[in-house]
Amino acid sequence: GELVAFFSYMGIIVWPMMAIGMVTNVYQRGNASYKRILELLEEKPDIYDTSRAKYHPLKGGIKLENINFSYDKQAILDNINIDIKEGQYIGICGRIGSGKSIIARLILRIIEPQEGRIFYDSIDYKKIKIAAVRDSIGYIPQDSFLFSDTIEDNVRFGKPDATLEEIIEACRVAAIHKNIMELKDKYKTVVGEKGVTLSGGQKQRLCIARAIIRRPQILILDDALSSVDTNTEKEIIQNLGSYSKGITTIVISHRISSFIKADNIFVLDKRRIESSGTHRELIKKSEIYKSIYKIQKLEE
Numbered sequence: 001g002e003l004v005a006f007f008s009y010m011g012i013i014v015w016p017m018m019a020i021g022m023v024t025n026v027y028q029r030g031n032a033s034y035k036r037i038l039e040l041l042e043e044k045p046d047i048y049d050t051s052r053a054k055y056h057p058l059k060g061g062i063k064l065e066n067i068n069f070s071y072d073k074q075a076i077l078d079n080i081n082i083d084i085k086e087g088q089y090i091g092i093c094g095r096i097g098s099g100k101s102i103i104a105r106l107i108l109r110i111i112e113p114q115e116g117r118i119f120y121d122s123i124d125y126k127k128i129k130i131a132a133v134r135d136s137i138g139y140i141p142q143d144s145f146l147f148s149d150t151i152e153d154n155v156r157f158g159k160p161d162a163t164l165e166e167i168i169e170a171c172r173v174a175a176i177h178k179n180i181m182e183l184k185d186k187y188k189t190v191v192g193e194k195g196v197t198l199s200g201g202q203k204q205r206l207c208i209a210r211a212i213i214r215r216p217q218i219l220i221l222d223d224a225l226s227s228v229d230t231n232t233e234k235e236i237i238q239n240l241g242s243y244s245k246g247i248t249t250i251v252i253s254h255r256i257s258s259f260i261k262a263d264n265i266f267v268l269d270k271r272r273i274e275s276s277g278t279h280r281e282l283i284k285k286s287e288i289y290k291s292i293y294k295i296q297k298l299e300e
Contacts, residue, residue, distance in 0.1 A: 047109055053129045058136035059121045060086035060217045060248035062107060067116035069102060076102050078271040080116070084248060084264075089241070091259025092252045093289070094268030100252045103268075104222045107250070109133050138216035140224035144203040151180055151206065152187040158210035170213040173239040175232050176205035200227035208236065218248045221258075230257055237261070256293045265289075 067080040118125040171177040183189045275286035282289040
């Protein structure tokens with residue numbers, strides 16, 4: 001009888017003790033997560049608005065004047081001057097590591113130059129709120145990020161009130177609509193965390209659709225066509241030309257085929273603007289541009 005009583009009491013005690021252990025474990029993990037979130041919330045931004053900054057929605061004009069930028073005392077950009085008119089189609093090219101993406105980050109106000117000034121529609125960047133700049137720009141980086149959600153909702157993230165018709169139109173422009181229609185659940189297909197069920201090119205095209213659906217005043221493609229084939233690239237560029245008429249479009253790439261029809265192309269080399277002009281002009285006057293073009297033509 002005493003043995004039975006002992007085991008009965010043990011049974012009564014063990015489960016609460018196990019529950020306490022589980023709760024303690026959950027608490028410790030939750031507390032660690034809370035501390036990480038708190039550190040993030042308390043982090044002070046490197047870029048902030050000045051007291052004179054106002055909310056000015058951008059129209060599309062951008063000017064980088066005598067820009068110098070360095071990182072860890074290493075010069076990245078040296079005396080960069082770029083003038084982009086509202087509605088222009090601009091190409092920025094150069095070899096890998098030439099500082100092309102740094103220019104995009106400067107325009108987005110993610111980083112600031114150590115020297116020089118940036119103007120948006122002839123207004124000094126210090127006089128415009130950072131939110132106004134970023135609200136006016138659609139940015140597509142090389143590393144595409146998708147949520148573990150449907151294709152429809154991933155594109156709608158760019159414009160929460162978008163209709164299905166608007167989503168389909170944006171996907172047509174990004175040359176991904178046909179691929180979506182081949183899937184079993186079409187636009188209701190769940191793509192998985194970071195879009196694991198899609199190819200690199202498909203992910204990039206979905207991100208393009210997400211950026212253009214809200215029709216920003218400025219569109220920046222930062223090596224965003226690197227994972228698509230040349231025929232698809234040409235289709236997207238052609239579609240963007242008609243869809244984004246009046247929108248300032250900046251294509252940053254090492255692939256010259258991305259901006260053969262650009263209004264102006266800036267060639268970066270050794271931290272500086274080596275040359276600028278149209279495709280035809282650069283073929284004649286820029287040795288770097290011409291050599292890159294010849295190599296890429298041979299690869300095709």
